Amino acid sequence: MRFPSLRLAQLFELLQNETLPQDELARRLSVSTRTVRTDITALNDLLAGHGAQFILNRGAGYQLKIDDEARYQALQQQPSRQLRIPRTSPERVHYLVVRFLTSAFSLKLEDLAEEWFVSRATLQSDMAEVREWLNRYNLTIETRPRHGMKLFGSETAVRACLTDLLWQLTQEDSDNPLLTEEVLNAGVPEQLAAELHECFTRCRIRLTDEGEQFIRLYCAVAVRRISEGYPLAEFTADDVDEGVREAARQITALLQKLAEKPLSGAEEQWLQVHIAARQVQEVAPSAIGPDDDEALVNYILRYINTHYNYNLLTDTQLHADLLTHIKTMITRVRYQINIPNPLLSNIKQHYPMAYDMTLAAVSSWGKYTPYVISENEIGFLVLHIGVGLERHYNIGYQRHPRALLVCDTGNSTVRMIQAMLLRKYPQIEVTGIISLRDYEQLASIEADFVISTARVTEKEKPVVTMAPFPTEYQLEQLGKLVLVDRTRPYMLAKYFDESHFMVVDEAMTQQQLFSTLCGQLEREGYVGADFYPSVVEREAIVSTMLGEGIALPHSLGLMANKTVVYTVLAPQGIGWGEETAYVIFLLAISKSEYEEAMAIYDLFVTFLRERAMTRLRDCTAFGNFKAVAMECLSRF
Numbered sequence: 001m002r003f004p005s006l007r008l009a010q011l012f013e014l015l016q017n018e019t020l021p022q023d024e025l026a027r028r029l030s031v032s033t034r035t036v037r038t039d040i041t042a043l044n045d046l047l048a049g050h051g052a053q054f055i056l057n058r059g060a061g062y063q064l065k066i067d068d069e070a071r072y073q074a075l076q077q078q079p080s081r082q083l084r085i086p087r088t089s090p091e092r093v094h095y096l097v098v099r100f101l102t103s104a105f106s107l108k109l110e111d112l113a114e115e116w117f118v119s120r121a122t123l124q125s126d127m128a129e130v131r132e133w134l135n136r137y138n139l140t141i142e143t144r145p146r147h148g149m150k151l152f153g154s155e156t157a158v159r160a161c162l163t164d165l166l167w168q169l170t171q172e173d174s175d176n177p178l179l180t181e182e183v184l185n186a187g188v189p190e191q192l193a194a195e196l197h198e199c200f201t202r203c204r205i206r207l208t209d210e211g212e213q214f215i216r217l218y219c220a221v222a223v224r225r226i227s228e229g230y231p232l233a234e235f236t237a238d239d240v241d242e243g244v245r246e247a248a249r250q251i252t253a254l255l256q257k258l259a260e261k262p263l264s265g266a267e268e269q270w271l272q273v274h275i276a277a278r279q280v281q282e283v284a285p286s287a288i289g290p291d292d293d294e295a296l297v298n299y300i301l302r303y304i305n306t307h308y309n310y311n312l313l314t315d316t317q318l319h320a321d322l323l324t325h326i327k328t329m330i331t332r333v334r335y336q337i338n339i340p341n342p343l344l345s346n347i348k349q350h351y352p353m354a355y356d357m358t359l360a361a362v363s364s365w366g367k368y369t370p371y372v373i374s375e376n377e378i379g380f381l382v383l384h385i386g387v388g389l390e391r392h393y394n395i396g397y398q399r400h401p402r403a404l405l406v407c408d409t410g411n412s413t414v415r416m417i418q419a420m421l422l423r424k425y426p427q428i429e430v431t432g433i434i435s436l437r438d439y440e441q442l443a444s445i446e447a448d449f450v451i452s453t454a455r456v457t458e459k460e461k462p463v464v465t466m467a468p469f470p471t472e473y474q475l476e477q478l479g480k481l482v483l484v485d486r487t488r489p490y491m492l493a494k495y496f497d498e499s500h501f502m503v504v505d506e507a508m509t510q511q512q513l514f515s516t517l518c519g520q521l522e523r524e525g526y527v528g529a530d531f532y533p534s535v536v537e538r539e540a541i542v543s544t545m546l547g548e549g550i551a552l553p554h555s556l557g558l559m560a561n562k563t564v565v566y567t568v569l570a571p572q573g574i575g576w577g578e579e580t581a582y583v584i585f586l587l588a589i590s591k592s593e594y595e596e597a598m599a600i601y602d603l604f605v606t607f608l609r610e611r612a613m614t615r616l617r618d619c620t621a622f623g624n625f626k627a628v629a630m631e632c633l634s635r636f
Contacts, residue, residue, distance in 0.1 A: 504569070
């Protein structure tokens with residue numbers, strides 16, 4: 001039997017084998033005798049169909065009276081299902097979302113607080129996140145005095161929200177009780193797992209494992225909703241091929257059997273859309289209709305070429321991959337089907353430039369189409385664009401170590417040493433080969449270090465003394481200099497300077513900050529008049545908050561005349577959409593330095609990984625900031 005609260009389960013266990021008076025039950029359960037009487041009434045309601053009741057014997061207490069031994073024994077033989085109590089705030093949020101989505105009646109926080117052994121204030125605090133979660137699906141909670149809170153919204157939204165939540169829980173913990181006991185009808189997921197796969201095989205429909213698992217979850221949710229009397233409203237699907245129609249027809253028959261209720265035509269039509277939206281396409285690019293998908297692929301690639309200087313228009317593999325993905329994506333965005341992207345936050349943090357390029361292109365396209373492409377979908381596109389960039393460009397820009405070779409021996413010895421260096425450390429760039437006399441006359445050294453065949457004096461740069469046939473020890477000493485990361489420190493020194501550093505101690509809005517910084521950069525000739533409106537437009541599309549209080553505002557495209565990073569530290573914080581930014585880097589990147597642009601982004605990803613926001617925020621001068629930044633970069 002499933003008890004609605006842990007206390008009822010405890011009360012049932014206490015009275016199984018002994019007769020206990022009200023006072024003793026109240027003491028053991030830490031409640032009043034009135035609560036005991038209320039709970040006994042609730043227990044009797046639950047037991048009404050199982051041939052047993054609890055009765056009060058004057059002078060003895062409550063005892064179990066069995067009226068139908070067969071029915072009660074059948075109850076006893078059923079596997080016990082203990083009520084799971086959510087202990088942490090994320091667990092309570094998940095349970096609350098499920099309760100609102102599946103309850104036919106209004107809910108009271110007081111009742112849930114008593115059931116989960118927490119205060120009402122605790123649940124009230126959790127409700128802010130619950131409302132935010134539901135708002136993503138246009139679902140609202142209305143409160144009526146003395147009645148409680150009830151969820152309102154379309155049935156498609158309820159199912160979408162419930163399926164997405166279960167999908168997320170599946171990725172985190174497949175044994176979560178919400179999956180195994182609370183939400184889905186018993187035995188339904190197991191039946192669907194076997195029969196859906198056979199159905200897709202018969203109909204020659206290819207799905208990824210994740211796609212098939214998602215449809216299975218949706219079908220299990222649909223079975224519960226239909227069995228409880230919540231069918232879909234009228235709906236019609238367009239442009240669905242015959243294989244998908246046949247699969248939806250067979251699955252609808254299966255769901256009808258599991259739900260034990262007839263299914264409407266809308267259910268079958270909506271199922272067609274779900275299958276089509278997750279189908280793995282195997283069509284040639286020439287067979288894909290040019291109306292939406294071909295146009296979108298070409299637009300994205302042309303936009304990236306025009307605004308970011310990366311020419312991917314001739315990459316036939318990328319073109320085909322994007323077409324294949326976008327064909328099913330168009331189906332999803334047309335019917336507002338949201339596929340969760342569990343890698344989205346990782347994609348935004350680890351591939352920030354590829355993400356920005358794709359976001360800018362898709363947002364620009366959005367001005368000419370009624371479709372709204374979600375961040376999740378953009379994240380999938382970023383992976384394709386990122387692979388294309390890696391095939392053609394050095395987007396992972398690295399500054400190779402530069403060495404000055406000082407050698408007074410013959411030309412053949414120099415060539416031998418040079419060949420040995422390149423064989424052992426191919427990343428070394430030998431910037432010059434000079435004699436000992438010429439070296440002594442140099443005022444400064446531009447290279448990162450010096451390799452010499454004889455002892456020489458250091459001139460603010462490290463010197464490695466090496467024999468024509470170097471020992472292992474000498475090669476190890478050289479390796480310590482070669483393998484140092486010079487890319488990020490080089491980018492920090494090149495693009496960050498004191499004249500573009502500001503500490504904001506007074507209150508300032510995001511718009512005031514943009515206006516101030518862009519105005520200064522325009523006066524100095526770094527950017528044109530079109531830079532400020534583009535920064536504002538980019539921020540309006542999706543927040544440029546990288547995370548941990550670090551924001552990266554920038555323009556749509558590489559619009560700067562010369563690359564520079566404007567650093568702003570705001571100890572009091574600046575409102576950044578729904579979050580607060582404390583460390584802001586305004587990026588102005590020119591097309592001429594697009595090869596290095598990825599490495600600039602990599603600096604900020606390093607700050608994020610190092611959790612350096614607090615230390616950077618508390619810096620009072622550019623020197624302090626640079627020291628903290630160098631410390632973070634040297635550790636990574």
